[in-house]
Amino acid sequence: MEYETVIGLEVHVQLSTKSKIFCASSTEFGADPNEHVDALTLGMPGSLPVLNKTVVDYAIMLGLAMNCEIRNFNRFARKHYFYPDLPKGYQISQFEEPICERGYINVSFSPDSQRPIGIKRIHMEEDAGKNIHDMRTEASLIDLNRAGVPLLEIVSEPDIRSPAEAACYLRAVRQICRYLRISDGNMEEGSLRCDANISLRPVGEMKFGTRTEIKNINSFRFVEKALEYETARQLSLLKAGKQIRQETLLFDSASGSTRPMRGKEESSDYRYFPDPDLPPVVVEERWIREIRSQMPKLPEQISKELVEIYGLTPYDAGVLTSERDNVDFYLAVYDVCQNAKAACNWVTSELFGALNQQGLDISTSPVNAANLGALIKLIDSEIISGKMAKSVFEEMFKTSASPQEIVEKQGLKQITSEDEILSIIRQVFDANPSQLKSLLEGNDRLHGFFVGQVMKSTGGSANPKKVNELISREAQRLAGK
């Protein structure tokens, strides 16, 4: 029997606010342990939460970007469980009434295959602290800096059909968050974390199979690996006629396998109830309009414009829109030179290549967009040749100087004046009488020889197109005499 994989992801995105969700302690990453801890973080009696407005702004923004309905009347709920990284004994979250629901995002699984993936809900909640387990001393060490950092949990519909699709979806979520600048989406630092629900069912079957949940997967590669392992594990159980046990698993990246988590409380035991310390949040239409007006264009929209208006290939559009900074840079280059294709080539091959080699990214590029645009303009107006431009670019990358300065300083200007080129051609003809004779007798191979000679005698600075034309014209003139 053929089986189909059904996957849904729960993604936790850490928001890049300055302060925590319910108190004014800093969210700075990498501070000394327990540096950003106050009475509320510690769950001290009498401390009260006050909601950070920016968290709601970001939740609305992400909801709009993911085509969700935004809930008007919002409440927070307490989710109870005991764990040392959660001093209050409950996590403040949203339960039955998430701020965003029923959305979707279009995910490209390859340049020509795109499908919407449903977004079931997005809700606001607080993060827990961090535990370090020390096997040697049989102790766990708790750092509460992260406790109370705002999170958005994005729950997809079970619309994903393979581990590779899951990775694409996760990348798309990260890309949107980064475009909106609501999170850095850094998986290594834990700003983006992922739980995956996975089940198999016979192809054609409508009912879902029994699912397992893999917790806390912390890299794009591991998402794919964990889901591949779990697909194979479930498949071999089903093929052997065995049952899948509904359970929560951890992915062990060292062995590349999943194993059951121990002693987790059942979700019905979380004893959710509305948090009486937090008044409701009412999101009026005006608030939504205000957020919408602040939203940047999203990658899907920009990508479409790059193909339809700028005439780029879908592949190039994909490369440019991978990061908002990249496409902003490209558009700034285009603004200066008005040459879409050349701007794309220079940004994606020359600039990205040089940046990669130096371990830099676009935000630390020594060449700015205005200068790269100016360089392309110099080529298009035939002041320098494409070949010269490469060496000018190298110099720009080294010194951050403008192309005009470099061209001036190195005397690199291309010779485009017809008179000037003609006089050089005549000198070269005079110096090579036998080859000239052969050319005039119709030996076209010598045309290339003369182009080469002219380029050589000008140090490569003559406009090759003009040289070509003028040699033909001059040869015709001499032959007709």
Added chain:
Amino acid sequence: MIGEDEVKKIALLSHLNLEEGESVSLANELNSILGYVDKLQKLDTTSVEPTSHVHGSKNIMRPDVTSPSMPTELALSNTPELSGRFIKVPIIIEQNGEN
């Protein structure tokens, strides 16, 4: 009606250690409280919105601005055991999946 088993389960979830026989007396106490709730349940509330918050305020929020946290020494002064600036607790394993 709340039975002894339910009291024991709630105690477990709340990390409360009950003395011998306490679950029976607690079940009785809880039942008398819930008996009163039963009385309230009989009231007609069809025209009343469910309440999660009593004083009717809404959208109480603060701007995203930081202010200094507690000095770490003070924040950690109730901690039974420290390891450097970390809070030290008996080892917890495999359960780090809560969000």
